[in-house]
Amino acid sequence: MTTVIRVEDLHRHFGGFHAVDGATLEIADGSITGLVGPNGAGKTTLFNVVAGALPPTSGRVFMDGEDITGLPPHELFHEGLLRTFQIAHEFPSMTCRENLMMVPGSQSGETLWNAWIGRGRIAQEERALLKKADEVLDFLTVSHLKDEKAGNLSGGQKKLLELGRTMMVDAKVVFLDEVGAGVNRTLLNTIGDAIKRLNEERGYTFCMIEHDMDFIGRLCDPVIVMAEGKVLAEGSIDQIKSNDAVIEAYLGTGLKNKETAS
Amino acid sequence: MDFLNAFVALSNFVLIPAIAYGSQLALGALGVTLIYGILRFSNFAHGDTMAFGTMVAILFTWWFQSMGISLGPLPTALLAIPFGIAGAAALLLLTDRVVYRFYRAQKAKPVILVIVSMGVMFIYNGLTRVVLGPDDQRFADGERFLIGALDFRRMTGLEEGLAIKSTQAITLVTAIIVVALLFWFLTYTRTGKSMRAYSDNEDLALLSGINPERVVMVTWLIVAALATIAGVLYGLDKSYKPFTYFQLLLPVFASAIVGGLGSPLGAIAGGFIIAFSEVGIVYAWKRVVAHMVPEAWEPEGLLQLLSTDYKFAVSFVILVIVLLFRPTGLFRGKAV
Structure with missing residues (x-):
């Protein structure tokens, strides 16, 4: 090994x-x-x-x-x-879905320029991320929480969300x-x-x-x-x-x- | 009794000036609150950032004026704002590079950064005065009034006049556009989201692969834009004097703290609360009251709660009251 x-x-x-x-x-x-x-x-x-x-x-x-x-x-x-x-x-002020979608960093929408100009490509990226985030939430059996603010979750659910973060990449x-x-x-x-x-x-x-x-x-x-x-x-x-x-x-x-x- | 005249007098002397002043404070406070939320310190140099950005805009305004470029009825300074923003952005990024980055790498405590920002404030202040001098500068041109007091009286036949300065109208319109763009940016763009994430939980943002230097850079750029726009609008509306901007630091901070440091919505609400209180408390209400009560009851005094000299005391008092009863501010920002 x-x-x-x-x-x-x-x-x-x-x-x-x-x-x-x-x-x-x-x-x-x-x-x-x-x-x-x-x-x-x-x-x-x-x-x-x-x-x-x-x-x-x-x-x-x-x-x-x-x-x-x-x-x-x-x-x-x-x-x-x-x-x-x-x-x-x-990220307490964001929903579970948004929490997962923050991963990975350095997406192309993260430069000041692209945020205003390259909307189409970013939208495509975001759609893929959204799909992935929903899959991850499904995998962790918490898809009913996707629009809940992460700050409102229980301690155990937050742990699941943490694990979910590692599954986004x-x-x-x-x-x-x-x-x-x-x-x-x-x-x-x-x-x-x-x-x-x-x-x-x-x-x-x-x-x-x-x-x-x-x-x-x-x-x-x-x-x-x-x-x-x-x-x-x-x-x-x-x-x-x-x-x-x-x-x-x-x-x-x-x-x-x-x-x-x- | 004449409610219509009372209302017109109220609008003319309180509502309209306070709305314009409130918009300027709100834009200033948004910059302070963004820095607090993302870089986690109170930036005392913000007033002088406004002064510096405005100075660059003024220099460009004069240049445009000398070349005969103008916007017709609108002030030429509006054309110079992008250049002012670029100047302020260059200065802020340079400062970040040579000063703040060092303290970030040290993971310095917020209180140290506050003191550092005071040092930066004195340097900016000196820089502005060296380039432009300490005196009042005039750079407003274009149409002075949207509606003049005389015209208004002739149009309506009322006893009281209502004047709306074009700078007041421009201030309000610009502020609405800027705030709408900022909120759209923070809510919907990926960059805005990573800024919010970084503000929510720095450690986790790093673990999500968000590059902190990029977030910091974007924040400074936005702050440069907000500060310059606020500064130019204030200068157009009132007058430009470097020291006035230094004094503006107090109401700007009061606005941000009253609304809740770190909360953009709070910064806007705070700006208007401070502006209305300041204008309302130093205004002589005799004129408005005189229209409202029978002649026999007409007050003899000016009905002015505080002399104009005490304008800044108003922000202080509100600040103290809010900190006593609701330390996180009206919109529950981060704990101070």
Whole structure:
């Protein structure tokens, strides 16, 4: 399997606090890689650095062998690297349909000149986008919400919309930050199915932060465990569950000590 | 009692001037509100941007006048507006390039950008005065009145006269056209949508592949157009003096804040609220009231709430009241 994303000795410090402290990891092309770890392990910071929201203190990020360290998010977008947020982001004053139609940026109507002159071509583009947006909403089983303002959606529906955004283009790698958090079971299954289908049918590579072990077990292979800014372990979900270092990081050493004592 | 005469006097001294002034403030406030919504800071240099754009327009007006080009009854300055816009746009883009871009890359806090914009304001202010001098400049030509007071009296036989200056009519018509174009642009064009998206949620806009530099550039271009048009209309209607434009900053900001910073609709409403309050409060109502009540009750005083010198205090008071009771403005802009 080829590697699509490689993170090399990445550091990100906030003052004296080392949120990411020398993380090195690889994400295989076509995989659904899970990223787990206790709160404060540096998972989201790692995402932020890889996706260009924060510059790294040191270290490199490669995509398909090319150095993408520090590229701004809109350039990474055009390279095919997308992400979603832990707390769902949306354009609150726009409808769901319009939210999706904002993707992709840099359409030809986006220059001041074309906005007034090239109306025909833009209208054509917009029609194609509209069709696609409706398909995506259909796929996510929320087509009844298409004319609803995104700001009025529930938390779970906003998460779906976020996932929908990544479906508007042919992404290569999608980073999902707790896409399942705060989402009920039924909706979670919808999201899980969507991720699987995107992975199988359209060849998306996913890397997802998640706390729900069942959800991870159902989707992810391999799973990477982070703790204190470093990568602690990597392997299948079963390997991870039986890894001593992982149990220690999650539950502390107390439990194990008691076990050995008895 | 004579309601018709009272109404004519009211129109002549309050309604028409306030509508014209309100349109000018609204155009100015739209620029401020766009910058606040998209670039996320209060641009103190906006008044002087208006002054600079107007200065360029004035220079071109004089040149056209010297060459004998004119629009007949319309002021020549209308022809010069596109050149004024181009001048202001060049200045704003240059400023963005050498000043604001640096602070954007640093992700500087809004308050730092506000202070930076004050520095920019002093530079613009100096620039305008170096080129054109600090004095009053006359550049209005063409027909002065659409309807003169005397003509009106002769036509209607009323005691009160009603004068509509052609600049007032031009102001209103231009403002309506500009606002309609702006709203159409923001609502329906792809560029407008990406600007709104960027204003709604910057992070997400970037993740949708929207190029922030392009959004910023388009914003400055639109702001240049709004500022220059507002400035030229104000200059035609009243007079052009660089320092007056600096003072205009207060009512312009008051308009934007009263309406809700970041809300274009609010900027327009705010402009008219401030204009009507200013004009209404410093107007001597004796004349209107005298027509409305029996002769015996005719007031002795001028019935002027505040002297004209306190005009700017009115914006301040409204500003304070709105900030106290509805800090996000009438149209719920972004929190200040």
